[in-house]
Amino acid sequence: MTATHVDPREALAHPDNPLALQGIEFVEYATAKPQTFGQSLERLGFRPVARHRSREVLLYRQGDMNIIVNAHRDPEQPPLPDTAALAAVALRVRDAGRAYRRVLELGAWGLPTRVEVMELNIPAIHGVGDSRIYFVDRCGDFSIYDVDFIPIPTVDPRPAAxxxxxxxxxxxxxxxxxxxxxxxxxxxxxxxxxxxxxxxxxxxxxxxxxxxxxxxxxxxxxxxxxxxxxxxxxxxxxxxxxxxxxxxxxxxxxxxxxxxxxxxxxxxxxxxxxxxxxxxxxxxxxxxxxxxxx
CATH class of the missing domain: 3.10.180.10 (2,3-Dihydroxybiphenyl 1,2-Dioxygenase, domain 1)
Known part of the structure; x- marks a missing residue:
């Protein structure tokens, strides 16, 4: 681990920062036209670096930023929008389970997750509208993407920002x-x-x-x-x-x-x-x- 990298799990909680929050881990967009939106992201400097193991989901990255493009169609949910819409944000925290329990105690609404084989259960609560707020503590050398995603061959997994x-x-x-x-x-x-x-x-x-x-x-x-x-x-x-x-x-x-x-x-x-x-x-x-x- 380099001297400039701070693992949120090593950050100490403080009364003013009870979740040991360390910014955004990923932002998720939902769209029925993932390739079209992907062109928009690539113009901004993002590159597709991995595919989800079991769903129509792509991971785009540049620098320390991760954007998930979700085109997975769920028959129990409303149809996906053609124009990409912000669907979720994942917050980096020291301890995801502890953060999730704390916000539930304070009145947040938890969201049930349906996890397939070889997938992580990432705790989430209701955000504004239909959006979700996730809590992620695997942000270092071994991350959530190492479990849920398969790297795209020949692609630089860490494109510069x-x-x-x-x-x-x-x-x-x-x-x-x-x-x-x-x-x-x-x-x-x-x-x-x-x-x-x-x-x-x-x-x-x-x-x-x-x-x-x-x-x-x-x-x-x-x-x-x-x-x-x-x-x-x-x-x-x-x-x-x-x-x-x-x-x-x-x-x-x-x-x-x-x-x-x-x-x-x-x-x-x-x-x-x-x-x-x-x-x-x-x-x-x-x-x-x-x-x-x-």
Whole structure:
């Protein structure tokens, strides 16, 4: 193990970080068109590195980031969407079983898992909408992917991160008057803290931003504008994934050469150094770039 690698199982729990949370292990997208979405991920620098043993699921990776593309059709579940949708996020913790039991005691709703032969049972709870939140503690030399996935031959299992990209956070759309409920959810279960109202990242300052106790993950909650949604109830879901990078303009230029299109903000030129938003297309949903916090 190198000196720069920190195994979450060796991290000591702290009252402010009771789960010994260490960021995101993987993000999962569900789609009926995995090859199309895969093209979108490859333009961002991800590479398919492994296939699931028994399901139509692919693992994409670059650097320390893992994205699972789930195209497995379950007859008991609604049909998969054509455009890839965020379905789950897995949190790195010191002890997955202990973390799962703790959040259940605090009121989280556990999810039953159906495990096939040669598969791991990864504990999970209900997230926003139909999404799931997993707890993973196998993040070192022997990981969950060594059990559930078969490596793709001749492919580099650890492709370098383009421009130093890493997982930064998630944007969640919430219903009207639900801000306090969701802030309490992430604070009480995981130890997230609300940032000051004037403390934002990137070019989209709306909503409330929560910071994880480990300082490696941010969760942005966005309410609808008063006249934006005719439905008073409003849908709630994970809207997009954000990546951090040291130099946003340089990364935008590199991704642009790879075929990634970006929305042009109608803001000051300075915003271009703070963040950028890709344009959603037939290949996949939007992603966000954020300048690495200092």
């Amino acid at each position: 383009l421009g130093g990209l890493r997982f930064f956070g998630l944007v969640q759309y919430i219903g009207p008057d639900r801000m306090a409920d969701w802030i309490a959810f992430y604070r009480e279960l995981f130890g997230f803290a609300e940032l000051p109202a004037d403390h934002h990242f990137g070019v989209l300052p709306r909503g409330c931003i929560l910071a994880s106790p480990c300082g490696r993950l941010y969760w942005q909650l966005i309410e609808p504008a008063p006249d934006a949604w005719p439905d008073p109830a409003g849908d709630e879901y994970l809207e997009r994934l954000a990546f951090a990078c040291a130099d946003v303009p340089a990364t935008v230029a590199e991704l642009g050469r790879r075929g990634v299109d970006f929305a042009r903000p109608a803001a000051a030129a300075q915003d271009a150094r703070l963040g950028a938003l890709t344009t959603p297309s037939d290949l996949g949903p939007a992603f966000e770039l954020v300048r690495e916090p200092r």
